[in-house]
Amino acid sequence: MNIIQMLQLQTMRRPTAAAIIEPAGRLKDRIATFASLEESSARGAAFLKECGLRSGDVVLVFQPMSIDLYILLLALFRGGMIAMFLDPSAGLKHLETCCSILPPQGFVGPPKAHLLRLASPALRSIPLHLVIGRSLPGARSWKNAEDFAPLREDPPDSPHAPALITFTSGSTGAPKGVVRSHGFLREQHRILEQTLAMNAGDRDLTTLPVFVLANLASGVTSIIPDADLRRPGFIDAAPVLRQINRLGPVRTVASPAFLECLCIAQFRNGGPVHGFRQVFTGGAPVFPQTLQRFAHIFENADIIAVYGSTEAEPIATIRWADVTAQDKGKMVSGAGLLAGIPVPGLRVGILDNRRIVARGVWKSAQFSDFLLPAGETGEIIVTGEHVLKSYLHGHGDSETKILMDGDVWHRTGDSGYFDQRGRLWLMGRTSAVIQDHRGTLHPFAVECAATQYPGVCRSALLQHGRKRLLLVQPRDAAGCVSLKGLSETLSWAGIDEVRCLKRIPCDKRHNAKVDYPALIRMVEKHRR
Incomplete structure (x- = not known):
C-alpha cells in the first residue's frame, strides 16, 4: 500500500x-x-x-x-x-x-x-x-x-x-541524490506512526514537509504554521502562538530553533503554552538546557528529542522526563549527549572506524570484528527498512554503505556509543574528532557540557592549528560569559583557548546545527 x-x-x-x-x-x-x-x-x-x-x-x-x-x-x-x-x-x-x-x-x-x-x-x-x-x-x-x-x-x-x-x-563535495521510494515512505510512515503516537483525528502543528505525508496516511490534521519556514530560527512567533491558541494542536515536530522562537516570545508574554500533549524536536543536537526550557514553556507536554539523519529518520528518541539527574551529571562531565533507545525495527551498531579500511561486501563473522561493545566510542551505523540503501546512481555509496549478508548498513558519520542500558549517546561528527598528542577529544563531549554553563547559548569545538579552540555564543546579545570560569569548568578537556562570538553560524535548513565550514572561515578571517 x-x-x-x-x-x-x-x-x-x-x-x-x-x-x-x-x-x-x-x-x-x-x-x-x-x-x-x-x-x-x-x-x-x-x-x-x-x-x-x-x-x-x-x-x-x-x-x-x-x-x-x-x-x-x-x-x-x-x-x-x-x-x-x-x-x-x-x-x-x-x-x-x-x-x-x-x-x-x-x-x-x-x-x-x-x-x-x-x-x-x-x-x-x-x-x-x-x-x-x-x-x-x-x-x-x-x-x-x-x-x-x-x-x-x-x-x-x-x-x-x-x-x-x-x-x-554538497558542502563537503558533490551533492548526493537521496531517493525515497514508495516502499521507503511506507516504512518511514509506519515507524513515525509508532514513534510519534499518531492517532486519527489529532491535530499536529507541522513544520517539516515529509511529516504532512505521514499525517495524511494516519488521518491526522496538519496545521501549517503562519511563519516563514525557510528560516525557522528567525520566525515571527506571535502569529504561530495565535494559531496554537485558536486551532488547538496536540503535537508538534519542529527544529529546536523554531521552538526556541516560540519560547522566547511566550516568556515575554508570561505563562506557559497550553494544549500540546507532545513536543518532538530534532534535526540538530538538542542539549539538556534546551529541553529543560521547552519543558518549562510547553507545560504538561511530553518533550521528546529525536535523533536521525536524511538517510535514516528517525534513529532514536529520548523523553526528557526519563533523563535522570545522573544522566544530566554525565552530560556535564563529558559523556556526550544522550539520544535514547533506537526505534523499533532498526538495527544500530558502533563501528570501529579506526580499524576498518576496506569497503563493500562483508560476511557477518568479519563484520562483527569491527563492531564495538557498550561503552566504546565509534561511528554509528544503522540498517532497517526505513534506511536509505543507495544514493542516486550509486554516487556516495562506497563511502557510506556496507553490505553485510544481504543487509545494507549506512554509515551516519556520527560518533557515539551505547551505555549498559542499551541507550545511544552522541559524541559529534566523526570528521570533527580532535586527535592530538594529548589524546582523543570528541566535540559533543565538550559542547554538551559548555552549553550548560551559565550564559552560554551555543558552543563549537575546533582544532585550530595545534590548539583546542572552544567558541561560545552568549545567550543574550548584550550578555557575557565568564570565559575563565568556563575554561576551569572544562579543565578535563584540556581546552587551549575559549573565545566569545556574537553569533556562531548555523545551517540554513534548521538554523540549529553549527555550520563548521563557515565557522572555520570566520576564525581564519579573524586570524588574518
Missing part, C-alpha cells in the same frame, strides 16, 4: 475531516478535507498527463509548504511521477549541478520561483513549466487542473518505484 492508497483509505473513513489547515490572512484559514485532497489530486494527475508527463518522469518542485504543494505531490504520485526538491538557499551553482545530475522533465512553483529561470540555463531547458498562483508567460497555470475530470486509474504500486528525490547540500 502506498501513500495514495493510504489517503484513499482515510478519505473513506473521514471524508469531511480537515486534512490540512493553512493560514490565509489574519485569523483566516484555508482548509482541505481528505475528500477534497483526493478529488483535487486526481484532477491534477489528469492535467499532468495532458501536459505530456508520464510515469517515471522527474518534476522539480519549488512550492513552499501549503495545500497546493500536497495536491501537487499526490497528483505526481498518482501518475507514477517523481518529485524532486532542491534547496534554493544553496545557490545557483547547486541548482545547476543537481539538474545536470538528474535533468527534470517538469518545473513547478509560484511566480517568484520562476524568476530563477532568468538566471538558470538548467531551468530554462526544462521542457514543461507550471506556475501555481497568478499566470506567467511561458508557463501553464496549475489552475487549469480544476477543469479536468479526475484520473481514476489505480496508482502504480511498486514499492521500489521512486517517489521523492532530494539532494544533500
